Amino acid sequence: xxxxxxxxxxxRTGSNYPDRFKPVVAGREKKRLGEAxxxxxxxVNLTTLLPKSRSALRHWHTKQDEFIYVISGELxxxxxxxxxxxxxxxxxxxxxxxxNGHCLYNHNEQxxxxxxxxxxxxxxxxxxxxxxxxxxxxxxxxQFTRKDGTPYSS
Amino acid sequence: xxxxxxxxxxxRTGSNYPDRFKPVVAGREKKRLGEAxxxxxxxVNLTTLLPKSRSALRHWHTKQDEFIYVISGELxxxxxxxxxxxxxxxxxxxxxxxxNGHCLYNHNEQxxxxxxxxxxxxxxxxxxxxxxxxxxxxxxxxQFTRKDGTPYSS
Numbered sequence: 001x002x003x004x005x006x007x008x009x010x011x012r013t014g015s016n017y018p019d020r021f022k023p024v025v026a027g028r029e030k031k032r033l034g035e036a037x038x039x040x041x042x043x044v045n046l047t048t049l050l051p052k053s054r055s056a057l058r059h060w061h062t063k064q065d066e067f068i069y070v071i072s073g074e075l076x077x078x079x080x081x082x083x084x085x086x087x088x089x090x091x092x093x094x095x096x097x098x099x100n101g102h103c104l105y106n107h108n109e110q111x112x113x114x115x116x117x118x119x120x121x122x123x124x125x126x127x128x129x130x131x132x133x134x135x136x137x138x139x140x141x142x143q144f145t146r147k148d149g150t151p152y153s154s
Numbered sequence: 155x156x157x158x159x160x161x162x163x164x165x166r167t168g169s170n171y172p173d174r175f176k177p178v179v180a181g182r183e184k185k186r187l188g189e190a191x192x193x194x195x196x197x198v199n200l201t202t203l204l205p206k207s208r209s210a211l212r213h214w215h216t217k218q219d220e221f222i223y224v225i226s227g228e229l230x231x232x233x234x235x236x237x238x239x240x241x242x243x244x245x246x247x248x249x250x251x252x253x254n255g256h257c258l259y260n261h262n263e264q265x266x267x268x269x270x271x272x273x274x275x276x277x278x279x280x281x282x283x284x285x286x287x288x289x290x291x292x293x294x295x296x297q298f299t300r301k302d303g304t305p306y307s308s
Contacts, residue, residue: 002231002233002235002238002246002247002248002254002256003231003238003240003244003245003246004244004245004246004247005243005244006243006244006245033221033223033245033247034219034221034247036247037221037245037246037247037248037249038247038249038252039219039221039247039249040219040249040250041196041218041219041250041273041275042195042196042219042221042271042273044221044223044245044247044271064195065188065193065194065195065196067187067188067191067193067196067198069187069198069269077156077157079156081156084156084157086157089159089160090157090158090159090160091157091158091160091187091191091198092156092157092158092191093156093158093187093188093190093191093192093193093198094156094191095191095192095193095194096194096195098192100156102156115223115269117196117198117271119195119196119273121195
């Protein structure tokens with residue numbers, strides 16, 4: 001399928017975080033646009049944050065670049081430098097290996113939507129500065145542990 | 155620079171096509187948003203097509219995926235299947251290795267803008283079904299020749 005209308009793509013909720021962290025992203029919905037067109041080298045999601053919800057735990061990647069472009073609404077980006085507001089038409093990039101965790105909040109009463117793009121460079125790892133969590137990319141998907149390497153029970 | 159306002163990013167015109175093909179894309183302007191944030195694994199451009207202008211010669215890639223998302227205006231996508239209209243909020247993906255050349259036209263009197271994303275998988279090649287042109291990715295950039303391998307003089 002070459003052309004896609006995002007209205008026709010299913011929204012995915014939920015997360016593969018350990019159970020205790022899942023509520024953090026309960027207000028997040030993703031439409032996997034890139035996958036719907038058969039792409040494999042990078043992912044493009046059209047992501048919706050409901051009012052008062054959050055994109056992710058604050059994190060950074062060792063190998064994979066990330067980029068976001070705001071389509072509608074307003075988002076608050078959190079990094080080591082603090083909070084910044086992004087409006088529709090603004091963008092942000094998070095180069096691989098830059099140890100500055102990021103996540104997005106929708107602090108408003110209106111839905112916010114953005115495109116998020118990330119590549120699929122192997123042997124990636126995610127670091128979570130605010131939480132006792134480490135993510136390792138495996139062929140089976142992300143594997144999450146505590147920072148001391150012990151697994152979460154779920 | 156983590157956050158970018160595309161209004162602050164310079165627009166690039168011109169192309170690295172051989173001279174005889176450059177007029178095809180004279181109405182195209184690109185803002186390299188991904189590069190502005192330091193990304194290396196993929197590129198994200200905010201591209202403008204002026205009225206009656208064109209994105210590229212029709213082509214496909216052997217190794218690199220491509221994706222576009224229409225921000226404003228209306229675009230006509232050309233593939234082996236013919237013409238399709240894309241409106242703001244619609245998207246299209248072009249997986250690596252699928253031998254179906256594509257390009258975009260802006261047939262309207264209004265400017266059209268879209269995000270275009272492509273990865274940097276090495277050893278890529280571009281095939282141009284409608285033109286006597288082949289592109290090989292080198293460390294110095296794209297190298298264009300005729301289909302018989304002979305170079306263009308400029």
